[in-house]
Amino acid sequence: MSSKDNFKAHIDEGYVTKGDYITMGAAMYEGETVTDAYVKIPLKTLNRHGLIAGATGTGKTKTLQILAENLSDKGIPVLLMDLKGDLSGIAQPSAGHPKIDERHAKIGFPFEANNFPVEILSLSDQDGVRLRATVSEFGPVLLSRILDLTETQSGIVAVVFKYCDDNKMPLLDLKDFKKVLQYATGEGKGEFKEMYGRISSASTGAILRKIVELEQQGADLFFGETSFDVEDLTRIDKDGRGFINIIRLTDIQDKPKLFSTFMLSLLAEIYETFPEQGDSGQPELVLFIDEAHLIFKEASKALLNQIESIVKLIRSKGIGLYFVTQNPTDVPDAVLSQLGLKIQHALRAFTAKDRKAIKLTAENYPDSEYYDTAEVLTSLGIGEALVSALDEKGRPTPLAATMLRAPMSRMDVLTSSELKEVIDNSKLIKKYNDEVDRESAYEMLNEKIKKAEALHEKEEKAKEKVKSSRSSARKSTRQNPIIKALTSPTVIRSVLGILKKYL
Template sequence: MTENDTFLKEITEGNTFKGDYITMGSAILNEQPIKNAFVNIPLKTLNRHGLIAGATGTGKTKTLQVMAENLSEQGIPVLLMDIKGDLSGLAKPGDDNPAINNRHEKIGLPYSSKGFPVDVLTLSDQDGVRLRATVSEFGPILLSRILDLTDTQSGIVSVIFKYCDDNKLPLLDLKDFKKILQYATQEGRDEFQEAYGRISAASTGAILRKVVELEQQGADLFFGETSFDVQDLLRIDDEGRGYINILRLTDIQDRPKLFSTFMLSLLAEIYTTFPEQGDSGRPELIIFIDEAHLIFNEASKALLNQIESIVKLIRSKGVGLYFVTQNPTDVPEAVLSQLGLKIQHALRAFTAKDRKAIKLTAQNYPDSEYYDTESILTNLGTGEALVSALDEKGRPTPLAATMMRAPMSRMDVLTDNELSELISKSKLVKKYNETIDRESAYELLNEKIAHAEAEAEHQKQVAKKAPAQRKSNAMNPIIKVLTSATFIRSVFGILNKVIKK
């Protein structure tokens, strides 16, 4: 048996599954693809999370696109974080050209060109389905971690939420939260102190500054109504294909705190509301986070701990998280250790630090008698990657350098007209894009303060009138006689005589 035959047997047996799977491409040996040596990923293990890494221009985005397409065809909805703005082409069929046909001939897969059901979402003023959440939905613990508060400050936030619950004051947006912070140490200081103890003005001031910092990154657009229902991420079209939800983030690259806030809110909401999946055999939702370093680089320790906890727990809800970044070291080790699928495109070794990173990356993959992993990492071509997945029993599949299949959809962005047409047809735009600013804590507290001020003014006016009335009475001769000691004694004397008789 030749080396090719042995390799083909190992790859084929290691990538043949009883359940459903998606095919990423065909394995490479000695720098040549082996036709029909398909590299498959079972749907059953896709909720074990994954990583797509590689240097700029090596094909990470196209790999993401291929996975999203194949998941959609299997009826699994997808959420894509589109940082660079280059994923909207999923909505339109791709171009059939000789280069793609040649690649698929080598792989052994027929090529078909097609578009997929897509909804475009946004956190900002860009066109698309507006994503929002209320401050109440965040809750005191999550909000405190987002703001990176101390234990004392977090305790104050919990008291604020308790006061709002007790007094039926809806906390919908940051305007509401700022108002109640000010009220707690100003107009409502005595009320708070009596019910919950003294609240430090210095602490509320520090919290307020953190809120203003969050606002400056655009969070005032995110907090409010109508709240986005995460169940709308699970839609299936009439042909049984899962919707690909593309979140446009091109205008928040310099606002990582807003991105982290949204991500943590979304994952927490999904974990809270999705039912336990158990061993269902297929994921409920797959989330791809492009440029994942944006989440982790600016995140506080508390926020990182929260993300790490949710990554560990959310798998049981049938949700898979896939981090797309240039280097695996961009992802914290605690998260990296939870990942079942690793797709590694080429890395570049320009410096000693780069070479050290490549050596560490190579150690994350299973040993293979067919590859020198450290060497092949720098020699992979565009659209080629090392793939290590989990089989249906949770064991690593054989390591395979893979020629990736081409996306079926357009490998370019939609035109402005195409994008506008896509958004105009969205059912979710009609549901979420109306801004609602109903009566909440801000308005109710202002009304309460105005009423208190009016009452105080009334009491002040009453107090001013009272001395004048007393003075007027003192000057009245009739009152003077009636209240004199002589008159009173005379009256009591008469009464005494009457009683004695």
């Protein structure tokens, strides 16, 4: 048996699966594609998270597209973070190309063009289904971590939430939260001190500055009602295919604080909402986070700890998380160690630092008698990648340099008219895009302050009235000196005496 035959047998044995799976492409040996040596990912292990990495232009986004399409075909809903704006084409079938047919001939199965059910979502004023969450839904712990508050400041946030709960004041948006903070050290200072202890105005000032920083990145658009129900991410179309939910994030690339705030709240909400799944054979929902370094770039230690905890725990809910970034070193080690599937596109060695990064990246993959991993990393072409997955028993599959299949949908964006058609056909637009501004903490506190001021004014007027009447009474008892003299007992007796004399 030749070395090539041995290699194919090695791949076939390592990627055998009894359950359902996704075929990513065919393995490559010495730079050539080995037809029918399929690299397969079991659906059962797709909730064990993953990484898609590689230099710019090597095909990461297309790999994300391939996974999303095939998951949808298997009835598994998907959520995509589209920071570059190039994923909307999934709603239209590929136009095909001779090079695509040639690629698939090498892999060993024909190319089929197809489109997929798509929902366009938005965090901002861009067209699409609006994603919102209330401050109350965040809770004091998560909000404090996002704002990177001290222990003392976090305690104040907890008191604010307790006050609003005790007084049945909904905390819906940042306007509400700021109003309660200002009230706690202003008009309501005495009330707060009596109920919860003294609150420092310096601490509330620091918290307010952190909120303003978040608002400057557009968070005021995200906080509010109607809150998005994460169950709407798990919809299946009439043909049994999972919806591919695409969040348009092209306008928040320079707002990492808002991006990490949204991501953390979404993951926390999914974790709280979804039931424990157990061993069901496939995930309930798979999330792809493009440009993942934006989550970790400016995250505080507390925020990183929160993300790491959620990544570890959320897979038991049947949720798969896939981070897409240029280099595996963009992802913290504690998160990287939790990722079962790794798809590594080419890395470029232009500097000594690049060569060091390539060496470190190679060490993240299983040893292989068929590859010099570090060398392969620099020689992979566009649409080729090193793949290391988990088999159905949770063991790493053989490392395979893979010729990846082509996306079935369009590898380009939708036109304006096509995008409008997708949005117009959405069943979620009416549910979420009408803004709701019901009475909440802001209005209730303003009313409370207004009533207190009116009562104070009434009391002041009553005091003035009493003061005025007392003053008048005092004046009325002071007689004119002439009248006082004429009405004195002596004068009266004298007058009476005279009258008696002449009568």
